[in-house]
Amino acid sequence: MGLNVPEYPGPGRKRAFLLLTAVAAAVIGILVFGTARDYVQGGGYVPDEAKCLVCHSNPDLAKNTPQGKISLYVNEVVASTSAHRFIDCTTCHTTKPHEVATPLTKLSLAQKCGSCHQYQYKLHLESIHGQQLAQGNPDVATCVDCHSRKGDSHGVIRVLEHDAPTYKKNIAETCARCHDNDELMKDYGIVEKVYESYMRSFHGKALQLSGYELGSLNKATCTNCHGVHDIKSAGDPQAPVAGADNLVKTCEQCHPGAGVEFAKGFLGHREASRDNVPQAHYTEIIFRTLMISVVAFGIFLMLIAIVRFSINRWRE
DSSP states (O other), rough: OOOOOOOOOOOHHHHHHHHHHHHHHHHHHHHHHEEEEEEETTTTEEOTTOOOHHTTTTTTTTETTEEEEEEOOOHHHHHTTTTTTTOOHHHHHHGGGGGGGSOHHHHHHHHHTTTHHHHHHHHHHSSSHHHHHHHOOOTTTHHHHHSSSSSSSOOOOOOTTOOTTGGGGGGGHHHHHHHOOOHHHTTTTTTOOOOHHHHHHHHHHHHHHHHGGGGOOOOHHHHHHSSTTTTOOTSSSTTTTHHHHHHHHHHHTTTTHHHHHHTTOOOOTSOOOOSHHHHHHHHHHHHHHHHHHHHHHHHHHHHHHHHHHHHHHHHH
16 A cells, blocks of 8 residues: 655745735735724724824814814824714815814704704704703703713714713713703702702612613613703703603603602602602601611610620629
């Protein structure tokens, strides 16, 4: 029986094999390194057909305007992880961005977002925030205030990202950026500690103790009661929290059959008092008194036990 000796490629085949390997390596190198400039730290891809980032990736890039000096810097890392990371710059900034008036205003930014997100923009226009924005009020929240960490239009984060300001776990903190600002709120006659009172409530504590999985985030937060893009003033008759009838419907979204009596026990963002849900106010006093009495009696018993123990030891 003869042995099967493997055939080795001759010099010609070997040269052809090496040539094909070199060509393949060159093609891969061109594909990888030729587009490497479009990749940034963080693994994201930033389409930049007009090569905007050649200049705008410079942190020192700025422009003098009648309103003052404004930064034109775009953080590539932030942009590469945003919800719009696959959209080219000129989609939002037009094909002639240098002809666009600067600085951009909150109103113009909202209008730009609305060119794609038309339904959400329509709801926002009808909301208390949108109505105030149309009147030129710069304080109110608009798209980038809620959908980015620092009001950066290049850093909008998808709603279902765990670190998104609009992820349900984080919504209360996002609303608190404005509604926990005493100086800002007092200008609008809002004296309630909105964020503090929510976090003290059952809903706030339950949400805080929940994980980040959507299945565990079934507790009410700001947007469950006040709406999302269509938030209305609490004094607006159409607001979900205005009046007993609207409030009952809002509560019944999570508590089927709750009824009027259930809604009457809702404190809102105000402390219970003789004028605001007096039943809760007096019940709180009773339980506080009972708790103090129990603790005081327990301390009294401990002191008696210590004194008795000391006397017995002394007699021994």
